[in-house]
Amino acid sequence: MSDPLNAQSAGPSEEEKAKMLEQKISAFQDHKKRRERRNCEQKLKREKEKTEHLRQRNEQLEQKVSELMEGRTPTESVEMPECEVCGEQFCRMVEKTPRMLKMARVRPRNIEEELKTKRTRFYRYEEDRLEAELKAKRLELEVANKRLKVMEEKLEIRMKYMKAAVAREVTRNALLMKQRHEAAFKVTRLFDELEKNRKKKQAAVDHYEAKNEGLKRRVAELKNGTVPPVSLMPDCEICLTEFCKSAENVPRVLGCGHSVCEKCTHDMVEEQETQDTLMCPFCRHVTELTDSDVTSLKKNYTIINMFLRN
Known part of the structure; x- marks a missing residue:
């Protein structure tokens, strides 16, 4: 008899769906970690380039300062200004052409209001983060409940199968015991009948032997002439x-x-x-x-x- 646990539908079960969802979440997290690592590496590379440029620029300035202190004219007659963001000198190239930015008017704000705004932003950030964590935990709990439900259903099916098997075994054993008792009773009855028949036959044999002895005596008496009254x-x-x-x-x-x-x-x-x-x-x-x-x-x-x- 086939196990009823194997008789399931062709589609993916709830447990398999949960595993697929976990694999997708794990792949997304790995992709996110790789992207963050790549961004960090690029940012670190830019910082290193900027630091190297500033070091070279610092060396040039130190050289100029030393030349001025010694009373020598600096080797560079005209010094081009630098970009305050990337630290590179302006030139006629399109990418390094200096551009003027419009300065927005900044209204003076109260420190208390600024702190309040920052605190509100922080609270909102923490609320969103906690809500996201709670949503993730709820999803994990839902997946765990589905797994538990599937396991309980499988266990219930197996218990029903085992109970039916035990009931069949008990019925079969009871039938075998009944057949054994009936067979033993029939054998005992047969032996009793055989013993009774043996006794009857022995009694009949004894009776016929006694009758035969009587007939022999009567024949002897007839031969001898001493016949008793009939x-x-x-x-x-x-x-x-x-x-x-x-x-x-x-x-x-x-x-x-x-x-x-x-x-x-x-x-x-x-x-x-x-x-x-x-x-x-x-x-x-x-x-x-x-x-x-x-x-x-x-x-x-x-x-x-x-x-x-x-």
Whole structure:
């Protein structure tokens, strides 16, 4: 079974969008740092050039001062004025032609008002800076919340999957345990039935052996001429035991009219699947039993009266 976490849409997820936004911010910051570094290098280069020019100009002035102090005429007869911004001398070139600027009238301001204005500007700058930082923090918090939400959704899906898997495993184990108990019960029942059948067969064997011994004795007596009086009592046609007054050998009449001893009726009922009926072993007629009890069958009083006469 495939993991439900892999079954996502083809578009970029919220986590991937957040990563892309972070990469763009990092690239913008790197570009800004490189641009500031480049501007600083250019500014430093201009300052170095200006410093070098001022040093050379200073050396020239020192040389002129030393010549004047020694009473010599300076080598340069005419000295051109310099630009007060870049420090270079004016000349006829277009770039170095001197230009006059219009001086704006500056109204005298109060020091308190100037301080107030500077303080207001500073406060505005700090407010804008703090607002920008707050906006950035809010953006970071929003991205973090989106990541947390995605992780919670993934965790919830995984928990549902694991709960379903555990439930299936528990159901399977319960079914296996039930099948094992049923199999053990069937095996125990089968062994009990085998033991019961073994005892029945052994009892039948013992009964037939005893019957055989009796027949052998009767044959010997017939050969010897000492024949005992023949019993006129009928026998059970299943176990070949004579009917008598004892509870096990009392004759019971089936619905078809055949008589069977009570012990054999018990054995036949136990061998059947249903306990409320009894099938005759001779004619296959089915006799219904009241409350699944063989004692509900009527006794064969004809045979019982024979007991009383004897």
